[in-house]
Amino acid sequence: MMRRVALSLILSTCLGGTAVAQLVPPLNSKPQAYAKPTRVPxxxxxxxxxxxxxxxxASDVTRGIFRVRERVxxxxxxxxxLLYPKWVPGGHSPRGDIKNVTGIRVSAGGKPLRWMRDPLDVFAFHVDVPKGVSAVDVEFQYVSATAENMGRTVMTPDMSSIQWLSLSMYPAGYYVRQIPVQASVIVPTGWKVATALRPKAQSGGRFDYPVTSYEILMDSPLIAGANYRQIQLSPDVFLDVIGDTRAELAATPEQIAAHKRLVEQAVKTFGAQHYDHYDFLLTISNNLGGNGLEHHRSSEDGVRRGYFIDWENKLRDRNLLPHEYSHSWDGKYRRPADLWTPDYNTVPMEGSLLWVYEGQTQFWGYVLGARSGMLSKQDxxxxxAATAATYSTGTPGRTWRPLVDTTNDPTAAGRAPQPWRGWQRSEDYYSEGQLIWIDVDRIIRTQSGGKRSIDDFARAFYGMRDRDYGELTYTFDDVVATLNQVQPYDWRSYLQHRVYDVTPAAPLEGINQGGYTLVYTSEPTKWIKSAEKAGKNSDLTYSGGLVVGxxxxxxxxxxxxxAFNAGITVGTQxxxxxxxxxxxxxxxxxIKAAAGNGPAPxxxxxxxxxYRTVKLDWHGGLRYPRLQKVGTAPGTLDALLAPR
Incomplete structure (x- = not known):
């Protein structure tokens, strides 16, 4: 027996050697890898x-050019x-907009200095500093998008979105909280500026801000514009609004009251405030690019026209501020340990806990929206219901890809267009995470006999150290420990299964055992109608499998x-x-006529x-998701959405 084993090993070795020799012809050159040194401290x-x-x-609003000057x-x-920020907080990915940086000049005492981009890290710039130099002057332009295919528009003749993160470099080798910086911005004369920063001086269109850390500066973007209104929501919280026109600023007393209740409900829920003051930086524009980006003491909230004056038809926009405000606690103050970094370049971000950072924020955004009246309970x-349908029927990719793997999407996919969104999956930690946290609340309420809820988790996890707006990091173990502190349960197994395992069934227990059930009817809800109007399309995802403009x-x-089986794809006309x-x-x-035994369209x-002719072989009629109440008694979902 041993002899046969030895012979087989000899033969396999010989055959393996022969195979390698055949793959690499003997006369071919064979380079070897060499170590590439790290040049960035x-x-x-x-x-x-x-x-x-x-x-x-930022005064060149006609051409959209920002001109930057720094003295280091x-x-x-x-x-x-010098480092240009690469890993963008809130973006969870290396998406720093280096491609728009141009016209770089470095000098000292008026004399040009040689600079070179690091060939292994294009966000790093090496400057050869001569002896006797005490400061280096850096100039460059940030040329912002002037057409839709270039990216988000951040400057228009009426307003500007000014993000220091795109408009500065910083010296390598230091935690960004240890770098003092004094910043100034210049905007067209007569424009107003809103930011969490408070200026120390103003002259015409120039605003000078006190010395702060580079970290706090990067976390304090500005909006500026000609049409401005500030609305005080609490002693510490302000709604700063800039619109394409003055008419867009016309918030009604009822709308202002809803925003005030949002602040009240959030503070009641979390128990502490992690800012000295907070500014919602709301832009209402069809020209400036929309966005939603969280910061400790502010949020960038960009929506299209009609936020106030077409309030009834702007349901999804009305969820934006509750979501971004929740991030002041979840994501900015409490930060996953693997996502926190000491600077914006040398340590990559890891997103394994984005189902907490974004998933629970998605959860709180809708909960606080309902509790405050920013959205009605029915909306x-x-x-x-739309989310539940998406992650049950609309996401067949859950049969092969676990939720946690989608936390890699910010880096792996970068929100690029997808041909098969439901099969590929994309950042599902947001809304599938929301469904998980709805169920967590149900479990806490049920297990405690109604004595405790996820609000107790919120106060325990986020409600310490009032006015601290640093970062308190956490791990998976910390999440489990806090849940067990609130309500003993096998939370570790529960979360590991929901997040880390492939789960063909969506986490709908928070709905199905929370007093409701997911059903499909032939009429769309107001939520779906609003989305169709905004998207200028018909959502037939559950009525044949397509969305068509x-x-x-x-x-x-x-x-x-x-639709898939008929050979229809994204882009088909x-x-x-x-x-x-x-x-x-x-x-x-x-589609309605084809229901039952009708002819396929x-x-x-x-x-x-x-061109080709195809049949849409669907006979289920029109189907739109909604939640149907089970029984008459309030369920855990009703209790969750009730105001505090």
């Missing part, structure tokens, strides 16, 4: 000597490394649906339905200049 928790001076001229103190000759239930272009196809020109109502009528479609 690691961040150290020591004070930076001196104060960086930063001036951003130096204490020795040699290699100075909130309709929104939860008013122009007939398909924007989404559900994997293994009737539907030209005709049953021999007639495309019309969204006609498509819905054809016949679609003339084309991709490019290739």
């Amino acid at each position: 690691a961040a150290r928790d020591i004070p930076f000597r001196g104060t960086v001076q930063l001036t951003v001229d 103190p130096v204490t020795a000759a040699g290699d100075l490394v 909130t239930l309709d929104a939860i 008013m122009d007939g272009k398909v924007s989404s196809v559900l994997w293994d649906s009737a 539907i030209a005709a339905i049953n021999g007639r020109d495309f019309d969204s109502d006609a498509l819905k009528d054809a 016949e679609l003339l479609v084309h991709d490019g200049d290739v």
Whole structure:
């Protein structure tokens, strides 16, 4: 036996050697890898000597060009490394907008200095500092998007979104909280500026801010514009609004009251405030790019026109402020330990706990929205129904990909367009995370006999050290320990299964055992109608498996649906339905007529200049998700959404 084993080993070795020799011809050159040294110093928790001076001229609103000047103190000759922020807080990814940085010039005492971009890290710039130099001057332009295909528009003739993170560099080798910086901004004369920073001086369009840390500065963006209104929501919280027109600032007393209740309900829920003051930086514009980005003492909240003056039809926009405000506690103050970094370049972010950072914030955004009246209870239930449908019927990718793997999407996918969203999955830690936390609340309420809820977790996890707006990090173990402190349960196994395992069934227990059930009806909810109006499309995801624009272009196809099986893809153009020109109502009528044993709709479609006729073999009629009450007694979901 041993002899046969030895012989087989000899033969396999010989055959393996022969195979390698055949793969690499003997006359071919064979280079070897060499070590590539790290040229960027690691961040150290020591004070930076001196104060960086930063001036951003944001007055060129016609061309959208920001002009930046910096003076960086130096204490020795040699290699100075300047870093342009790469890992963006709140973006959870290396998406610093380095491509728009141009016109770099470095000098000292008026004399040009040589600089070189690091070939291994394009966000790092090496400057050869001569002896006797005490400060280096840096100039560059940030050329912002002037067309939709270039990215988010951040400057228009009426307003600007000014993010220091895109408009500065900082010296490598230090924790960013240890780098003092004095910043100034220049905007068109007559414009107003809103930010969590408070200016120490103003002259015309120039605003000078006190010395602060580079970390706090980066966390304190500005909005500026001609049409401005500030609304005080509490002694410490302000709603700063800039609109395309004065008319967009016309908030009614009832709308202002809802925003005030949002602040009241959040403070009641979390128990502490992690800011000295807080500013909602709300832009209402069809020209400036929309966004939602959290900060400790402010949030960037960009919506399209109509936020106040078309309030009833802006349901999704009305969820933005509750979400971003919740981040002041969840994500900014309490930060996952693997996501926190000492600077914005040398230590990569890891997102393994984004189902807490974003998932629980998504949860609190809707809960606080309902409790405050920013959204009605019914609109909130309709929104939860849409989410429940998405992660049950609409996400077949859950049969192969665990939720935790989607926490890699900010880096792996970067929110690029997807051909098969439901199969590929994309950042599902947001809304599937929301469903998990709805169920966590149900479990706490049920296990405690109604004595405790997730509000107790909120106060225990977020409600310490009032007015501390540093970062208190946590791990998976800390989440489990706090849940067990609130209500003993096998939380570790529960969360590991929901987050780390492949789970073909969506986490709907918080709904199905919380007093409601997910059903489908032939009429869309107000929530879905609002989304269709905003998107200028018809959502037929559960009525054949597609979303189609008013122009007939398909924007989404559900994997293994009737549309999928007909060969329809994202980008397919539907030209005709049953021999007639495309019309969204006609498509819905054809789907209704096909219900049961009716004839399948016949679609003339084309991709490019290739036309074909297909049948949408769907006979289930029109189906839209909603939550249906079970019984008459209040359930745990009702209790969760009730005001405090």
